[in-house]
Amino acid sequence: MPKKWRILLAKPGLDGHDRGIKVVAAGLRDAGFEVIYTGLRQTPEQIITAAIQEDVDAVGLSILSGAHMTLFPAVLEGLKKEGAEHILLFGGGIIAESDAEKLKQLGVGEIFTPGTSTQKIIDYLKSTLKERQEKLF
Numbered sequence: 001m002p003k004k005w006r007i008l009l010a011k012p013g014l015d016g017h018d019r020g021i022k023v024v025a026a027g028l029r030d031a032g033f034e035v036i037y038t039g040l041r042q043t044p045e046q047i048i049t050a051a052i053q054e055d056v057d058a059v060g061l062s063i064l065s066g067a068h069m070t071l072f073p074a075v076l077e078g079l080k081k082e083g084a085e086h087i088l089l090f091g092g093g094i095i096a097e098s099d100a101e102k103l104k105q106l107g108v109g110e111i112f113t114p115g116t117s118t119q120k121i122i123d124y125l126k127s128t129l130k131e132r133q134e135k136l137f
Helices: 019-030 044-053 068-081 097-106 118-136
Strands: 006-010 034-037 058-063 088-093
Touching: 006 019, 006 044, 019 034, 019 058, 019 088, 019 118, 044 058, 044 068, 058 068, 068 088, 068 097, 088 118
Parallel strands: 006 034, 006 058, 058 088
Antiparallel strands: none
């Protein structure tokens, strides 16, 4: 039986726009992922705690507020500090390509910008999580 990947989705910071992340959550569920959505205005610490408690394979952040260069690194560092660097961090939002590249260099898996198809996110997660699992075993 294939593994059912567990994905935590979160809206960190003060951004109150959650339509996009709800569409992604529904698409991931329809594709067979187990999805936990933490809701709006989460702190990096709350996201890290939830990711560890829920034993997720990946965390997806949606940031439209412009705080991505602060929030993504805070979550990455917190996961490392807690010994959970095996959890894939990815995300999306209004993020300049140059910032997306910097985030990837820091260890963020992928950044999806507005207009990305849900299928592209699904395909990315399935292939990346499978590769990561194969490296562990």
